[in-house]
Amino acid sequence: MAYHAHESSAQTDSTADRMLSTAALTAVWVGLVGVAIAGRLWQPSWNGEPLWNATPLAGVALAAGFIFRRSWLAASVPLAALAISNLALPGYGNVGVAATVYAASAWPVVLGSAGLLGRERPRWMAVVGGSLACSLVFFVSTNLAHWAFTADYPRTASGLATCFAAALPFYRWMPLGDAAWSVVVFAGLSLIHAAAGAMAVRRMSPQAVSSRPLD
Secondary structure: OOOOOOOOOOOOOOHHHHHHHHHHHHHHHHHHHHHHHHHHHOOOEEOOEEOOOOOOHHHHHHHHHHHOOOHHHHHHHHHHHHHHHHHHOOOOOOHHHHHHHHHHHHOHHHHHHOOOOEOOOEOHHHHHHHHHHHHHHHHHHHHHHHHHHOOOOOOOHHHHHHHHHHHHHHHOOHHHHHHHHHHHHHHHHHHHHHHHHHHHHHHHOHHHOOOOOOO
């Protein structure tokens, strides 16, 4: 069973194998969405200071792009997690800002889908680098949208600078959170893959069949 879902299954695969693969990918989809939802709703803190935006959403989006062959299916992971968790969180108050947040949360799928994080196995430096890119793109795009689509800041260069300066405390922990969560998510998927591979080898191994003659 290939680790990377971008590799097509051979046409000679049995129906049972295809059903197993579909069930496994469905479980992975549900698991990734669940992790992202729980991570967004849980607000960690350090020495009494909230770690703003230290969530697994970027790591989950990167992993979805790496795993799922169809881009729309991969993008549905962060979008579904964002939509469901937003039911319990304050609204954005502006359609333009909301659209930007959703787009900035889904674009990391492109990094995984394009193979930039590796093919059969993740390249860990690329995973960390991709997570930092996610943080930066999210910070720049969402604050630019906030400045452009709301009346909170004047539409001037100084207003834009003030907007970004006001958002810096919320960005402080985001790169670290994205990097840490991305490593955790990919490490978890690697462990699951290794365990599944070991089980498959054990089932197929001749030694797994007893050679003791029947009485």
